[in-house]
Every structure is written in C-alpha cells, then in structure tokens.
Amino acid sequence: MSIQPFPEWPALVAGYNRINAYGQANGMILSVPAPGQAEYRMVIQPEHLSSPGVAHGGVLAGLMDAVLGAAALTLAFTTGELVSTVEFKINFLHPVRLGDELRATAQVDHAGKSLVVCSGTIYRQAAGKPGETAVAQGLGTFNRYPAGKRLGELGSMLP
Structure with missing residues (x-):
C-alpha cells in the first residue's frame, strides 16, 4: 500500500503529540516512520x-490501541x-517491568472504503539489558469518518 505524505505531515504529527x-x-x-506506519515510545513508570x-x-492494551489507531490515522x-x-485484540507474550522502555510499531494492512485494518507489535528494551523482546502483538479494525471541525487547528493542515 502506498500512501503519499503531504508537506504539512511533520507539523501534523507534532500537533497530534501536543493535543x-x-x-x-x-x-x-x-x-x-512512513505513511501507513506509526511508532510510539514510552517508559514504564510506577x-x-x-x-x-x-x-x-x-497499559500495554492502551499503547497497542494507540499505535494501531495512529497507523490508521496516517491513512485517514x-x-x-x-x-x-x-x-482490537492483543496477545501478551512477556511481562513488562518498571523502567522498561517500550517501542510499539504498527502498519496499515488493509484500507477499505469505511474500515482500516492494522497490525502491530510492542517491543521491550529491558533496563540494563541489550536487545529488544516482543512483548505483545495486536490487530485492530478502525472506522473511517469525516473529520469535519473536530481537529481544530490541525484541520487546516489536512489536504
């Protein structure tokens, strides 16, 4: 699937992080990383x-829903x-501990007229240990709908 970015793309992502x-x-x-893909990072806190x-x-389910939805948003x-x-569904593969750094990735697998399907993985970088371990995998389905005025200032950046 080829999704073309537009000039305001970086500002739109920065604005989304703000709101x-x-x-x-x-x-x-x-x-x-590219249109049709999303990545979130976070560190496990107390x-x-x-x-x-x-x-x-x-916490992992919320992160998975967020990264899957963000991948779908890159298309929308x-x-x-x-x-x-x-x-959406999630499979928990390994526990996540205090101080672990998480990197969640997702991509659009199917984009229909009204539904978008995305898959993703959450990786753990354990504090003080080399390498990443997959700790969860997920699959989500998202409904597309017109943004209208819901985006406020970000709406002016859309094509």
Missing part, C-alpha cells in the same frame, strides 16, 4: 504497575478523515 492528552498522561511519543514491579496489561489524515476503534 493527545492520553499519550501525554502516559509519556507516549508518536512518530511516523503508576503503570499492577503488581510489584510488573506493568498492568491495560490524507483524505481529511479521522478513525475510531471498532475492535
């Missing part, structure tokens, strides 16, 4: 833990649309 309250509250930073030293699964933004989650 994304959920991402800010969880220390998540979005980047877009407020993300559910049992001593281990992150709550909801090119046509003046937004997306909302229809459904």
Whole structure:
C-alpha cells in the first residue's frame, strides 16, 4: 500500500503529540516512520504497575490501541478523515517491568472504503539489558469518518 505524505505531515504529527492528552498522561511519543506506519515510545513508570514491579496489561492494551489507531490515522489524515476503534485484540507474550522502555510499531494492512485494518507489535528494551523482546502483538479494525471541525487547528493542515 502506498500512501503519499503531504508537506504539512511533520507539523501534523507534532500537533497530534501536543493535543493527545492520553499519550501525554502516559509519556507516549508518536512518530511516523512512513505513511501507513506509526511508532510510539514510552517508559514504564510506577503508576503503570499492577503488581510489584510488573506493568498492568491495560497499559500495554492502551499503547497497542494507540499505535494501531495512529497507523490508521496516517491513512485517514490524507483524505481529511479521522478513525475510531471498532475492535482490537492483543496477545501478551512477556511481562513488562518498571523502567522498561517500550517501542510499539504498527502498519496499515488493509484500507477499505469505511474500515482500516492494522497490525502491530510492542517491543521491550529491558533496563540494563541489550536487545529488544516482543512483548505483545495486536490487530485492530478502525472506522473511517469525516473529520469535519473536530481537529481544530490541525484541520487546516489536512489536504
């Protein structure tokens, strides 16, 4: 799938990071390696833990939903649309601990007239250990709809 970026793309991503309250509250930073792809990074903090030293699964589920949705948004933004989650699933592969750095990646696998399907993986860089380990995999379906005036200042950057 080839999605063409537009000149305002970097400013749009920076603006999205500014207005994304959920991402800010969880220390998540979005980047877009290429149209149709998204990447989030975050570090597991004490407020993300559910049992001593281990992150709550909801933290990873929230990160997965965010990165899958962001990948879908890279497509939707090119046509003046937004997306909302229809459904997603996540498979937890390994625990995540306090201080682990997470890198979540996702890509658009299918883009239909009204639905977008994305898949993604969350990787863990354990504190003080070399290399990354896949800790979760996910699949999501997103509904496309016209952005209208919902984007505020970002709406002026859309084609």
